[in-house]
Amino acid sequence: MSPVAFSVADILTLPPDAGTESGLVIDRESVEVRGLLDRAKAGDQAAFGRLVDLHQRVVYRTALAALGRREDAEDAAQEAFVQAWRNLEGFRGDAAFRTWLLTIVWRKALDRRRSRLLWWKRAALTPDDRDPLDDVAGASPTPEREAVARDLARRVRAEISKLSPTLRDTLVLAASGEYTYDEIAAMLRTPLGTIKWRVSEARRIVASRMDG
Amino acid sequence: MTHDHIIDLVARQMTEAEPPADLRARVIAALPPTRRPRWIRMTIPAGAIAALAIIALMSGTVWLERSNGPAVQGSKGPDAATTTRVVAPAVAEASAGATTGPLDRWTVGPLDRVDVPLPSRVAPLEEVVPLSIEPIQPIGVSIAPITVTPLVTEPLVVPALDARSGGRE
Numbered sequence A: 001m002s003p004v005a006f007s008v009a010d011i012l013t014l015p016p017d018a019g020t021e022s023g024l025v026i027d028r029e030s031v032e033v034r035g036l037l038d039r040a041k042a043g044d045q046a047a048f049g050r051l052v053d054l055h056q057r058v059v060y061r062t063a064l065a066a067l068g069r070r071e072d073a074e075d076a077a078q079e080a081f082v083q084a085w086r087n088l089e090g091f092r093g094d095a096a097f098r099t100w101l102l103t104i105v106w107r108k109a110l111d112r113r114r115s116r117l118l119w120w121k122r123a124a125l126t127p128d129d130r131d132p133l134d135d136v137a138g139a140s141p142t143p144e145r146e147a148v149a150r151d152l153a154r155r156v157r158a159e160i161s162k163l164s165p166t167l168r169d170t171l172v173l174a175a176s177g178e179y180t181y182d183e184i185a186a187m188l189r190t191p192l193g194t195i196k197w198r199v200s201e202a203r204r205i206v207a208s209r210m211d212g
Numbered sequence B: 001m002t003h004d005h006i007i008d009l010v011a012r013q014m015t016e017a018e019p020p021a022d023l024r025a026r027v028i029a030a031l032p033p034t035r036r037p038r039w040i041r042m043t044i045p046a047g048a049i050a051a052l053a054i055i056a057l058m059s060g061t062v063w064l065e066r067s068n069g070p071a072v073q074g075s076k077g078p079d080a081a082t083t084t085r086v087v088a089p090a091v092a093e094a095s096a097g098a099t100t101g102p103l104d105r106w107t108v109g110p111l112d113r114v115d116v117p118l119p120s121r122v123a124p125l126e127e128v129v130p131l132s133i134e135p136i137q138p139i140g141v142s143i144a145p146i147t148v149t150p151l152v153t154e155p156l157v158v159p160a161l162d163a164r165s166g167g168r169e
Helices: A003-011 A031-041 A045-067 A070-086 A097-116 A133-138 A143-163 A165-178 A179-188 A194-211 B001-012 B022-028 B038-073 B082-094
Strands: none
Touching: A003 A045, A003 A133, A003 A143, A031 A045, A031 A097, A045 A097, A045 B022, A070 A097, A070 A143, A070 B022, A097 A179, A143 A194, A165 A179, A165 A194, A165 B001, A179 A194, A194 B001
16 A cells, blocks of 8 residues: 555545445336336326436436536436436336436436537636535544645546546446446446446556556 | 545545436426327328338339330330241231231241352342231221232342452452
């Protein structure tokens, strides 16, 4: 373990499994979702609104993972839900509704990213963006350690942003704890083994750059 | 805490945000007012395909009629030599009083090769009796009687071939 890692471990008092929590994973289509799907397919907008309630968090975060800006993520999430409504009768249930929805929002987000070149703008934080590293720094007990933690976390984030889009997307989705690897594979239309390799490779690259 | 934990933590925080409270309302407001039933949406393309098929069928029929028409009139039929060979026996039979049926076949057997030395003098054609042919089948299609006037020809003199040139001059 590198000296940097030791110092971070001293500063941050986080649970060891913080990066593997997965509270929203749904293995099977729930009875409620199936019933809502049937009603929504019949044109019931209220039922579809309930489906939006159940999935808006994961859909929004998926868009945010690809776009990096909240405003764009909101628009992408909205477009994804509308397209899902339009294509609802084409959903045959081969995959879970949630996976189907994630695939739609991921494509929408990528379209926006390509069309507006947000990928390049995302590297620089805009003033209205909340810095997520505040949470990391806030865990440090003293101002001095807090400053060190902030600096370290900022460097990690910068290195993640420098990754290729393929590696970065996979790493962020996997680290978010919102999705199973199977769902990520479905979203990115990539074999499961490749997804696992990308996560490992992204971590290795970032870690090596931090050590360097 | 390892590097991986730090990286995962930072990566996760890059997407840790809650959706706007009005996202559902925005989505519902953006939905199309009514969704057409599936059978209506299927009928439109099906009708378009059927219309195209009908147009294509009619166009193909017209094209076939146009392409087959000239063949009946002779442009794509047997060449003149073949026609002459076929008609000639029929005419001969008709002139001999034989019963003529409808001409429904154009096939003619191969001609036998006849090696006859060319005469140096060709006799004039014999007088041809005027020929009259009854209308040919099918019923409903009438052909006016054909009258062939006799030809009067002069004797034809052909010079003898020069054997030394091999007949190629």
